[in-house]
Amino acid sequence: MNIIRKPSWAIPESEATPEHVFLNRRTFLAGIAGTGVLLGSGLGMRPAFAETDPSAGLYPVERNPAFTLDRDLTEEDAASTYNNFYEFGSHKQIAPLAQKLPIRPWTVTIDGLVDNPQVLDIDDILAKMPLEERLYRHRCVEAWAMAVPWSGFQMSELVKLASPKPEAKYVRFETFLDPSVASGQKQSWYPWPYVEGMTIDEANNELAFVATGIYGKPLAKQFGAPIRMVMPWKYGFKSIKSIVRVSFTDQRPVSFWEEIQGKEYGFWANVNPSVPHPRWSQASERLLGTDQRRNTMLYNGYEEQVAHLYKDMEGELLFM
Ligand SMILES: Nc1nc2c(c(=O)[nH]1)N[C@H]1C(S)=C(S)[C@@H](COP(=O)(O)O)O[C@H]1N2
Ligand SMILES: [Mo]
Numbered sequence: 001m002n003i004i005r006k007p008s009w010a011i012p013e014s015e016a017t018p019e020h021v022f023l024n025r026r027t028f029l030a031g032i033a034g035t036g037v038l039l040g041s042g043l044g045m046r047p048a049f050a051e052t053d054p055s056a057g058l059y060p061v062e063r064n065p066a067f068t069l070d071r072d073l074t075e076e077d078a079a080s081t082y083n084n085f086y087e088f089g090s091h092k093q094i095a096p097l098a099q100k101l102p103i104r105p106w107t108v109t110i111d112g113l114v115d116n117p118q119v120l121d122i123d124d125i126l127a128k129m130p131l132e133e134r135l136y137r138h139r140c141v142e143a144w145a146m147a148v149p150w151s152g153f154q155m156s157e158l159v160k161l162a163s164p165k166p167e168a169k170y171v172r173f174e175t176f177l178d179p180s181v182a183s184g185q186k187q188s189w190y191p192w193p194y195v196e197g198m199t200i201d202e203a204n205n206e207l208a209f210v211a212t213g214i215y216g217k218p219l220a221k222q223f224g225a226p227i228r229m230v231m232p233w234k235y236g237f238k239s240i241k242s243i244v245r246v247s248f249t250d251q252r253p254v255s256f257w258e259e260i261q262g263k264e265y266g267f268w269a270n271v272n273p274s275v276p277h278p279r280w281s282q283a284s285e286r287l288l289g290t291d292q293r294r295n296t297m298l299y300n301g302y303e304e305q306v307a308h309l310y311k312d313m314e315g316e317l318l319f320m
Helices: 122-128 155-162 256-261 303-310
Strands: 107-112 118-121 132-139 144-154 170-175 195-199 209-214 228-230 243-249 284-287 293-295
Touching: 107 122, 107 155, 118 122, 122 209, 132 209, 144 155, 155 209, 155 243, 195 256
Parallel strands: 107 243, 144 284
Antiparallel strands: 107 118, 132 144, 144 209, 170 195, 170 243, 209 228, 284 293
């Protein structure tokens, strides 16, 4: 049994963290006009860290019009230069460091209480799954937010592929473990690898999404390439990056942040403006790449789609 001891500065900070989002706007809308990806968004786009990815030819994928937004998309330069990816450091400027992550070959192991345990190659997953684009809000527990176009597939497709046994109640996800490329993983007070979890009902909700791309391209490494979760009604730490293992279990998984600081980061972590974090308010959020704030929305604005999942769960700490 590990006793986790960690310095207090290793805990996610709220607005105390100075922002270093230097927008380096390089607009050449003309260059993407033919792609249809971001038309109407007003974004100029260019990859912050261009690199050839073997799946590049798959994107852009068709946008699913069912998932629209109440706000502008975040500029790609802002979203891709301000990231949480503790494997590469406990600060936001991890993008250059994350480029060290090798993303081929890459496999995802599906195991546990399933009829179809298997090891899937990332390119087979990409070939097999119905890829689409969705515009989602994202709300970090630290009170910053963004709105981005994810590409990928609905998580329920992966559940179907695994075919969980009736005893399975939860899905547990694991990120890669390789301290030789991710120097943050040499910090032994963290319980590596990063783990997250959800119920199978949550995984089967139509909003639960597996992202393999963003901004009409394969995921840049700092976003959690080559495959990550997106749970838009929950605080961002639930959206685990660079997944190598998906296990179906009858035990509620203990997630990375819950293990570190369970009183501040719980299992459910649903967004709620009126339940403050023990160290800061969640009433409003800062929009990345702008100087604007907005009021936080219950379930990050997805109440209609997800509130039913939490009926009759009054005893649970649903909002931390
Ligand atoms: N493996 C892993 N996944 C992770 C994290 C992390 O540090 N490691 N950070 C989480 C947090 S706190 C947030 S807000 C989002 C940030 O996603 P983004 O950097 O793509 O915006 O990733 C989540 N997934
Ligand atoms: Mo976060």
